[in-house]
Amino acid sequence: MTTKAIGDRGETLAAEYLTDQGFTIMDANYRFERNEIDLICFDPAARKGRGEIVFVEVKTRSSLEHGMPDEAVDEEKQSSIANVARAYLYERQLEGSPSRFDVVTVLLNQGEDPRISHFAAAFTA
Numbered sequence: 001m002t003t004k005a006i007g008d009r010g011e012t013l014a015a016e017y018l019t020d021q022g023f024t025i026m027d028a029n030y031r032f033e034r035n036e037i038d039l040i041c042f043d044p045a046a047r048k049g050r051g052e053i054v055f056v057e058v059k060t061r062s063s064l065e066h067g068m069p070d071e072a073v074d075e076e077k078q079s080s081i082a083n084v085a086r087a088y089l090y091e092r093q094l095e096g097s098p099s100r101f102d103v104v105t106v107l108l109n110q111g112e113d114p115r116i117s118h119f120a121a122a123f124t125a
Helices: 003-020 075-091
Strands: 024-032 035-043 052-061 099-107 115-123
Touching: 003 024, 003 035, 003 052, 003 099, 003 115, 024 075, 035 075, 052 075, 075 099
Parallel strands: 052 099
Antiparallel strands: 024 035, 035 052, 099 115
16 A cells, blocks of 8 residues: 555544544644644534533554654644644634644554544644
């Protein structure tokens, strides 16, 4: 599989996982300038049932040769995600809405079921 195909497969699996967890997918691959947020969801169970918007970075790997997938969400990546999130909230007139940043990792080892890990509130902006 190409790197793009691996990433696309991971995003699909992450969206299915989050939907199974009760999240609603609001948007996918939202771009602002040259950056992107993979998934934007609504978590109705957050904040004592009042819900919150969740900006999700999905990291997919086909092996651990280059480290754990979540390690790729460094400070620079977090900053770019936060900038895109601010643009999304502004564009959708949702400024001030409760929100958080999650990371979902997907490990696609040949011959094994995908391993999905969800890191809720993985970082703050």
